[in-house]
Amino acid sequence: MKIKGINSEIEGxxxxxxxxxxxxxxxxxxxxxxxxxxxxxKMPADLYLQLVGASAASMADFYKNYxxxxxxxxxxxxxxxxxxxxxxxxxKLKLQPGVQATLDYLQKCKIPMAIVTSxxxxxxxxxxxxxxxxxxxxxxxxxxxxxxxxxxxxPAPDIYLLAAEKMALPKKNLLAFEDSSSGLQAAVNAxxxxxxxxxxxxxxxxxxxxxxxxxxSFKDFLAKI
Numbered sequence: 001m002k003i004k005g006i007n008s009e010i011e012g013x014x015x016x017x018x019x020x021x022x023x024x025x026x027x028x029x030x031x032x033x034x035x036x037x038x039x040x041x042k043m044p045a046d047l048y049l050q051l052v053g054a055s056a057a058s059m060a061d062f063y064k065n066y067x068x069x070x071x072x073x074x075x076x077x078x079x080x081x082x083x084x085x086x087x088x089x090x091x092k093l094k095l096q097p098g099v100q101a102t103l104d105y106l107q108k109c110k111i112p113m114a115i116v117t118s119x120x121x122x123x124x125x126x127x128x129x130x131x132x133x134x135x136x137x138x139x140x141x142x143x144x145x146x147x148x149x150x151x152x153x154x155p156a157p158d159i160y161l162l163a164a165e166k167m168a169l170p171k172k173n174l175l176a177f178e179d180s181s182s183g184l185q186a187a188v189n190a191x192x193x194x195x196x197x198x199x200x201x202x203x204x205x206x207x208x209x210x211x212x213x214x215x216x217s218f219k220d221f222l223a224k225i
Contacts, residue, residue, distance in 0.1 A: 011169050012175075013114075014176040014187070017117040019180065020178060021095065025179070027083075031084050032048045032080055049201055101222060107136060113136055114137055114140060114141070117141070141159055154182045157191075160187050164190065171192050176193065177197060178197075179199040181206070196214050196215070
């Protein structure tokens, strides 16, 4: 498949999930606010925006600064996850604008697609079945694949390197989509071209330098290929 502005033929596409394919980052943000309020934690309402696509080190700092112990941290995480799961079942999880059309277009072009995410296997499968998109994807890599393969999570390139190997395609013929700076860095560090479609957090100056394209939505991407 040829895409304007990209010299190489695109033969495979890799997608992040949260905030890119689905509006789950918004749901996690709202769930964080509710969980913090229930736990009596004094967190700024916009704190979650600093954690979008955050590295493991940044998350560790967040937990250290706001939680007195591991139990309090676990309860906060569980409360957040439970709320997002509930809202997903209630129909609040939606595909982002243009995603369905993009998946249909790539499928029509017979381009294999996969998901490369830091979320869990259970959540990925839940989201895909709820949105009716499971059968578009050849495979997905998630937090369990990072742990089982003893590799580093995003922004390290490791999970994208695993995806390229599983796709069995040259990296020059792959295209990734990400919504966060850390995800973009992971793909680029793996030698894979990446289109950034920011969600809650705007693209940075560094993102503008390293992204193949910055697009406002998948609708915008489709309109320009």
